[in-house]
Amino acid sequence: MTTTFNKRLLIVWLILTSMTLAYVWIDHTADQNGTLRASTVVTVSAIVIALIKVRIIFREFMEVRHAPPLLCRLTDAWVVLIAVCLLGSYFVGSSIAG
Amino acid sequence: MTNLADSRPQVKEKPAKFVPGQPDMWMFVLFESLLFTGYFSVYLVSRTQNEQLYLQSQADLDLRIGIFNTIALLLSSLTIARCVKASRAGNYRSALTNAFLTIFFGVVFLVSKILEWVKEIRLGNTFTSNEFFQHYFFLTSIHCIHVLIGFVVLGVVVYQLKSPARRSQQLVETGATYWHTVDFLWVLIFALLYVVR
Amino acid sequence: MPDPPAGSRVSRLVWNFRHHPKRELWFAWWVMVIFYNLYGVLFFFVTHVQPPPSPAWDTPTVVRWFDDNGHGILVGFSVVFLVAGMCAPMNALLAYSMRRMSVSRVFAYSYLIIYSLAAVPGMLVMAIAMTVAALRPDRDPQLIHWLYDFAFLSFSGTMGVFMIGSLVWLVAVLLDKNRVFPKWFGYLSLCNALTEVVVAPAWIFQRGAFAWNGAIAWWINMVVFVLYTCVFIVLLRKMIEREDFGTGPLPDLLGKRAAVQSDSVEAVR
Amino acid sequence: MRQRDGELILFWTLPVVAIIWVSAFLLFPGFLHPMSPTMSAEEVAAFYRDDTARIRYSMILFNWFGVGLIPVVMLLAMQIRRMAHRTPIVSYSLIACAGGPPTLFLVANMFWLLGAFRPERAPELTQLLNDLAWLTFTILVPYLIAQCLLLALAIYWDRQDQPVFKPWVAHFNLLIAAALAPAAFTALASTGPLAWDGLLSFWVKNVAIFVWIIVMGIALGQTIRQQRAQNLVAA
Numbered sequence: 001m002t003t004t005f006n007k008r009l010l011i012v013w014l015i016l017t018s019m020t021l022a023y024v025w026i027d028h029t030a031d032q033n034g035t036l037r038a039s040t041v042v043t044v045s046a047i048v049i050a051l052i053k054v055r056i057i058f059r060e061f062m063e064v065r066h067a068p069p070l071l072c073r074l075t076d077a078w079v080v081l082i083a084v085c086l087l088g089s090y091f092v093g094s095s096i097a098g
Numbered sequence: 099m100t101n102l103a104d105s106r107p108q109v110k111e112k113p114a115k116f117v118p119g120q121p122d123m124w125m126f127v128l129f130e131s132l133l134f135t136g137y138f139s140v141y142l143v144s145r146t147q148n149e150q151l152y153l154q155s156q157a158d159l160d161l162r163i164g165i166f167n168t169i170a171l172l173l174s175s176l177t178i179a180r181c182v183k184a185s186r187a188g189n190y191r192s193a194l195t196n197a198f199l200t201i202f203f204g205v206v207f208l209v210s211k212i213l214e215w216v217k218e219i220r221l222g223n224t225f226t227s228n229e230f231f232q233h234y235f236f237l238t239s240i241h242c243i244h245v246l247i248g249f250v251v252l253g254v255v256v257y258q259l260k261s262p263a264r265r266s267q268q269l270v271e272t273g274a275t276y277w278h279t280v281d282f283l284w285v286l287i288f289a290l291l292y293v294v295r
Numbered sequence: 296m297p298d299p300p301a302g303s304r305v306s307r308l309v310w311n312f313r314h315h316p317k318r319e320l321w322f323a324w325w326v327m328v329i330f331y332n333l334y335g336v337l338f339f340f341v342t343h344v345q346p347p348p349s350p351a352w353d354t355p356t357v358v359r360w361f362d363d364n365g366h367g368i369l370v371g372f373s374v375v376f377l378v379a380g381m382c383a384p385m386n387a388l389l390a391y392s393m394r395r396m397s398v399s400r401v402f403a404y405s406y407l408i409i410y411s412l413a414a415v416p417g418m419l420v421m422a423i424a425m426t427v428a429a430l431r432p433d434r435d436p437q438l439i440h441w442l443y444d445f446a447f448l449s450f451s452g453t454m455g456v457f458m459i460g461s462l463v464w465l466v467a468v469l470l471d472k473n474r475v476f477p478k479w480f481g482y483l484s485l486c487n488a489l490t491e492v493v494v495a496p497a498w499i500f501q502r503g504a505f506a507w508n509g510a511i512a513w514w515i516n517m518v519v520f521v522l523y524t525c526v527f528i529v530l531l532r533k534m535i536e537r538e539d540f541g542t543g544p545l546p547d548l549l550g551k552r553a554a555v556q557s558d559s560v561e562a563v564r
Numbered sequence: 565m566r567q568r569d570g571e572l573i574l575f576w577t578l579p580v581v582a583i584i585w586v587s588a589f590l591l592f593p594g595f596l597h598p599m600s601p602t603m604s605a606e607e608v609a610a611f612y613r614d615d616t617a618r619i620r621y622s623m624i625l626f627n628w629f630g631v632g633l634i635p636v637v638m639l640l641a642m643q644i645r646r647m648a649h650r651t652p653i654v655s656y657s658l659i660a661c662a663g664g665p666p667t668l669f670l671v672a673n674m675f676w677l678l679g680a681f682r683p684e685r686a687p688e689l690t691q692l693l694n695d696l697a698w699l700t701f702t703i704l705v706p707y708l709i710a711q712c713l714l715l716a717l718a719i720y721w722d723r724q725d726q727p728v729f730k731p732w733v734a735h736f737n738l739l740i741a742a743a744l745a746p747a748a749f750t751a752l753a754s755t756g757p758l759a760w761d762g763l764l765s766f767w768v769k770n771v772a773i774f775v776w777i778i779v780m781g782i783a784l785g786q787t788i789r790q791q792r793a794q795n796l797v798a799a
Contacts, residue, residue, distance in 0.1 A: 006180055013176040020168045023293050027161050036153040042295040050289035057282045061179045062275055063118040071117055071124065078128055082135050082286075089139035093146030126482035133486065133515065140510045144503075225499070232505060236496065243492060247485070318721065319653040369751045376703040376748035380661060380710025387656035394652070403656075411660040415667050423671075423703070426751045427695045430601070435688045442692075540650055 012060040047086050055079045119272035127279045141233045155230035163214050164292040174203035175281040178274045185270050194259050237287050244280045251276045320535040323388035330381040341371035351502040354440045365429040372422040386410040396471035406463045413456035421450040451497045451507045458491035473544045487523040490516040574635040578781045581632030591622035598761035601754040608694045609687035612679050619680040630669045637662040647722035654718040664707030672700035702760040705744045712741035733783050743772035
């Protein structure tokens with residue numbers, strides 16, 4: 001019983017870690033010759049990957065998977081809310097800056 | 099609660115739905131993440147107003163340190179999740195080991211964070227250097243304060259696990275929920291400070 | 296508990312004020328509500344010191360700001376000087392909530408002293424500095440600018456008393472077994488305590504999100520503070536309604552419907 | 565039963581503190597003819613230059629004994645605990661008030677002493693210190709007002725056969741609160757009764773504080789004596 005749980009947790013951790021390492025790849029493709037360049041694609045994908053990680057942490061580590069539907073929906077709504085706020089402020093800010 | 103669960107046959111296949119830890123802690127998690135979303139939004143808006151400065155300053159951050167931080171915290175999240183499972187199964191020895199591992203990885207995170215601050219300050223990037231480093235030092239240090247509070251919380255978890263007289267599963271889960279919050283806030287901070295372009 | 300006599304609202308109010316068993320608690324609660332309302336009106340609408348003007352202004356702008364708002368500042372802060380004593384029953388009620396918990400009296404007394412102390416650097420010093428600045432518009436502009444900084448920094452930058460006070464309340468709420476407050480209020484106290492950490496850069500920056508009028512150091516903190524204040528006002532009201540003057544757990548509030556039902560059950564029997 | 569030893573000693577410090585306060589009040593050169601807010605910066609600077617010694621010694625005396633009233637307020641708070649109340653809210657409130665006036669007074673006291681420390685500085689700076697001192701001194705009333713009102717309320721609520729204080733004490737406290745109130749508005753006028761050298765803001769306020777100390781001293785003394793007599797009988 002415990003071992004199957006632990007295996008699942010380990011797989012989750014591996015997924016989260018590999019998603020973290022994916023940032024290295026994003027980072028390498030975004031920059032040329034060590035100078036950093038602004039990029040909407042990188043920004044959006046960085047935020048989206050982070051939010052997917054947050055949702056996985058919610059579902060698996062924080063055991064929302066087994067929680068009543070209210071908490072499931074609430075945490076999902078929160079991920080969406082955070083996404084809207086972050087992407088919204090990025091795009092609104094960009095459009096103000098021109 | 100258990101009586102209720104026993105009376106229903108299908109419960110055996112699907113474990114009963116429950117909120118891990120105190121529901122009160124979940125209100126804190128949601129409220130605190132909303133607050134951080136506020137800080138992040140301010141950061142992203144200021145960033146778009148002065149993109150070149152942020153990009154130049156960002157070049158002084160080392161992505162590898164950020165990744166190391168993240169993996170350390172993810173490991174601590176893994177161990178505290180294992181701690182919760184073990185303590186639920188009544189395996190308190192393993193739960194304690196995992197709680198101490200969590201503390202260990204938390205300390206690793208903290209030390210690597212402090213070393214990174216020292217490195218940045220040596221490079222001449224301080225809290226007052228420019229707008230990017232204002233946000234960098236603010237977000238990392240407010241998060242570190244959460245880590246420090248987390249050590250108090252983990253202390254409570256260890257205290258609960260140590261004696262058979264206590265061992266409140268609810269408090270262990272509440273502490274774990276707090277610690278995971280520290281973790282996922284760092285996941286967001288990491289993406290926003292190190293990766294966003 | 297004897298019932299108030301039938302009569303006009305005023306006579307019932309007078310009776311309640313003199314004889315109601317919870318008169319002291321309700322008195323303190325109403326003082327608190329009136330105080331926070333007055334505080335909002337005086338700081339936001341009469342003196343215009345909130346939301347705060349910019350710390351980045353140059354001296355002539357600051358002097359002009361005092362010229363425009365001087366009269367409101369003098370009148371508003373005079374009223375503050377008259378009513379600042381209302382803090383006392385308010386803090387007494389908050390301390391009482393801790394006294395009602397299953398924790399040591401040390402919590403109640405610590406909170407009482409910490410928050411009584413807080414009013415001087417956190418509010419009255421600002422009022423004094425603002426009044427002195429508005430008193431003589433012909434004063435050397437540099438000195439007016441210094442008073443301006445002094446006022447806003449003492450107001451925003453008084454942190455520790457509120458932080459430690461909130462933490463004392465937090466620990467009391469979490470340890471309490473009398474169910475005086477829900478545990479989530481304890482966690483909300485932690486959020487409130489952290490706003491006092493977040494405001495610290497106001498001592499350092501003259502512009503940006505962390506200055507004393509900044510998006511993070513002022514606006515987000517203000518949202519938390521207002522929410523926290525509203526929450527504890529409501530929770531204290533609930534506490535007073537549930538108060539049974541015992542030492543054990545506070546009973547739950549019997550809803551009106553439940554009371555009616557139990558009455559009808561009695562009647563059937 | 566609570567220990568009551570030493571209460572009489574604390575009580576008898578009151579006349580001593582009162583005498584010291586009156587002496588320091590008379591010694592400070594700016595009180596008998598209170599300084600007007602209309603004085604120019606040069607006049608203020610001259611005042612600190614010419615009367616340096618008396619300012620220093622009187623304010624040092626005030627600094628030593630400015631907090632002298634706290635034990636008496638605490639004695640009052642303890643008496644409130646004996647009243648027929650169901651909660652300690654009023655005595656908590658009085659404790660919360662006790663520190664306020666001395667703190668504000670000490671702030672004013674420091675500004676006066678600072679003013680006299682380097683009287684040769686630029687007159688505008690001395691005037692600023694003087695303004696801060698006088699304003700803080702005049703507006704230290706909010707906690708005193710609250711103390712009076714809370715005492716009055718506590719006495720009105722004390723419904724028992726032998727109340728701790730007689731009802732006239734409550735009425736007296738209301739009167740004092742009313743007398744202290746105008747001082748809060750001193751910043752609105754630089755001449756006339758509201759100005760900080762005026763009839764209401766200076767004379768009425770300070771005389772009210774003085775009268776309060778004497779009258780409450782007598783009332784408190786009687787109460788403590790009665791209480792001790794009762795305790796003796798009970799023992």
